[in-house]
Amino acid sequence: MSLEQAFRISSILWAGVSFVALALGTGLPAWLVFFTTVALLVSFARAVGAMAGWFSVPQVVRSAVTWNVLVLAAFFGFVVESLTSGELLYAGLRFLMVLMIMKLFRLRDRGDYLHLHAITVVMMLAAALRADLWYVPLFIAYLALGVWTLFLHGMTRQRGNQPFTTFATTPRQQTTCPSGFEHGEEKVAACFFQMASGLALAVLCLTVLLFYALPRLETRSYHNDDGAVIRTAGFSDSVNLGALGPIKLDPRIVMRVELPDRAIPERKGLYLRGMTFDHYDGRSWVNRLGRRWPIRQTTQGIFALQGQEGGEQMAPELLSRQRILLEPLDTPVLFGAPFMEAVSGKLPAVQVDGGGSFYLPVPVANPLEYTAVSRPTTVLPADLHPSSFPSQYPEEFLRYFTQVPPTSDRIAALARTVAQHARTPYEQAMAVQDYLARHYRYSLALPVSDHTNPLEEFLFKRKTGYCEHYATAMAIMMRTLGVPSRLVTGFLATEWNEYGNYYVVRQQDAHAWVEIYLPHSGWIVMDPTPAGDENVASADGLWLAWTRLIDHLQLRWNRVVVQYSAADQLAIVQGVQTGGAAIGHKVRESFQILLETITGLMEKSVSLLVTATLGQAVATGFTVLVLLGLLRSMWLFRKRSQGKPLGMKEENERAGGPVTQLYEQMLSYLSAQGLQKPTPLGPLQFVNIVRHQWAEVSSMVEAITTLYCKERFGKVPLTLEEYDLARQRLGELRNRTRFASKSDLQRGIGAGNGI
């Protein structure tokens, strides 16, 4: 394989890797993915030489004007799209892809490849905005290919700057030449790839090092802002019966829950409490206690409920901790095992409502990690004793949590029948729970109901439903029996990832259950829903193990890379500090100062930008940049078509370098003294004239003229000393001209013909 061919192939592969990363990371439209793939494959085939002579591109398509028009059209498409849709980033990405497709069909000379490389780099950068686990292998491939390409670029350039032969001719040349006699073309040896790959490895190590060492800012403005927020149901102020149904078919991961204190899963699964609902109007549940109030943060950064902090000291072994990585949701609820008492983490503020649910002020668009501390309740022995029933409920509890919808006589009758043998509220609850679990069928496949009372429909007609129906039924039945109860929505985590020892909670794990209030124990969790087929994903197998392993890696990725923050960095720095205290201290100090400065600056600039509408500013800047680039390339094209060497400035043809300007200045000084240089006279002749007419300054004029000739006509780059010399001489000349009276000059007429 010749160097040039290797360069071509490597360039296209490089672009391909970038494209795959981009396509995986962002929602590119299917047609664009298709066309780009085709373009990449075709140009790869051409680079390999597999398609030699398949077709020849007509001259019209090859002409630069056509391409410029196409690029302009694509650009205007981009402008229109970004203005109409407002999604600047996506419009820009699409424009970039279109540019790449065009470039791929027009890879002729080195410049085209450089453009392709630039697009490749930008694509990879854009893909990094959605960096996920798949980014790692792609990034390694990108690095390796990038190093190869740059190597090959340098090597092919060293071999001489001759223009690339077109694709059509190269393979033919190679087939006519017996192998080994390819016009002295250098070949790519295996050791080249070894060396380049070694270098790529070194770059990768350096990148990793930099990633963990560079100071970072707590801004994640780009992460997952494309509406990838998971929609949930049941976490607003009201929940319609049947709302959880469609959600329960969605396997997307909502959160991952680690239990730092225990390494084995709970037998029944882990309840993750979301919101509570206390008022049922016959069709939907409403949270009347939804008014939230903020919790103050303790000095350790923990948000804890007031009552639990100072009062009774809890036995630590009774508490359970969960470390939760929450994916972006459309709800501000902070989930946790019942019953949450404190949360900690990188949280701006935390609120709590009357039902004991924790909230963030607003839903966040980024993955959020926090630790929840909760105290599971158990049924105290006092509540198992019949004597305590039923007088000891507080008044307000009865008012709030025994409310029933008006048409619930049948339900009340059913409840009484079911619980007729029960002596305590707890026994009643167990009886109802058993009854529901035993006599009703769990199914998600429910037809749409227009029944005015979906609960009665469930209990008496269909006898089929899912968690919401069960929970609603139980809550209402308990209420008719006079036991305070409420509906709770949340997730029931059952999927245990044995590789990382954590629960994987998916959208389909959304659940609703019941909490009943016992006079002594307080709220306890009851779940009438039988373990349905859908809930137990028992399809154990290789595939499941594999997905769990991948998910585990994904979590690690999130932990170690995505969530890696300045705080972690500081922790590392502090770890280092134990080794060398003084150095560590200094590093941390300067680090913090730097961080503070940068964050301050960032805040300032962000607030400035926000007031001036960030999108508009970015759009304007980007548009101007692209326009400038287009103008520049058109200008370059024009110059190239005129056959002038690139990069040579037009002004050079008249004015040379700095000394030429000094020379012109000198001429103006002399002409001010009446010693004008006739334009048809050569510079040396003029020196002779000066020598005859004003001998005093002839040495300066001669020195400047010599340097001027050297620079202007010899195109010899002058040294700094020479330039300084010329300036010095010019200064002397100026002094002379200043003090010279005009009579000093023996002015001669016809200087032009005088020699």
Next chain:
Amino acid sequence: MNSTEAIRSIQDNIARVIKGKPHAIELTIVCLLARGHLLLEDVPGVGKTTLAHSLARSLDCSFKRIQFTSDLLPSDIVGVSIFNRQKQTFEFVRGPIFANIVLADEINRTTPKTQSSLLEAMSEAQISVENQTYSLGQPFMVIATQNPAEYHGTFPLPESQLDRFLMRLRIGYPAPEEEKKILARTPSLHPAEELQPVVTAQEVLALQSRADHVFMDESLTDYILSIVQATRHTELLSLGVSPRGGLALSRAAKALALVRGRTYCLPDDVRELAPIVLSHRVMVARPQGFVLQNFEHAERIIQDIVDSVPVPV
């Protein structure tokens, strides 16, 4: 020996014979380095032949002198095929043109036929005799002399022949002091015979190729072109300078820059050489319609043109 020293040594060597004419010597060397041919035109006795002879003696090259007379035949110049009795074949006997430096003395005294026999040799450095082509040795330079004062029995050189001379040079009378030195010299031997070669033929070739690579800025090329254009558009000339004339000016300017120790040309080089290189390539327009080779007049016109074209700044 670097190029400047080599050129300096040739100049000094010739100056030992040709007194008081450094400019003529310099231009002769320029002509040599530009691979050109030289037409020396002056009255008899100013040292035309001596100049040619001294140049040839200074180079380690072969030198032949051909005295052009009205009965000179082309075969006298290029050579002739003679029947060899022993071998029973015709053998080509090379004429005097097969030398590095050829002095064509009084070239306008011979017939146009004979003059034309020089054409191929001068432009292509080869000759063709009886369907055979012989290439001449390198370096090859023709130095022709002619006497402008005398017109009786002369055949003016045709334009095609003139165009092949790189420059036409007048030597002129020496200054009185220099002439005194000439008179004081003992006339025991032809002065040129005393000279020893200072430069080999190989070195001359190297110098010639160096002269080719002297840098000429694009603006100077434009300057030469504008001078050439001006000769074609002026009313005073009925025939302007041919493209070969522009090329010759460019080559001569490069050689002059080399002789003056520069690696790049200056407008001064072009200015200085333009009358010498161009004046014999133009025809002066005469109102009466009759054309006479009047080089002095042409030189003045060219000089006027050069003085009117602005040099690049």
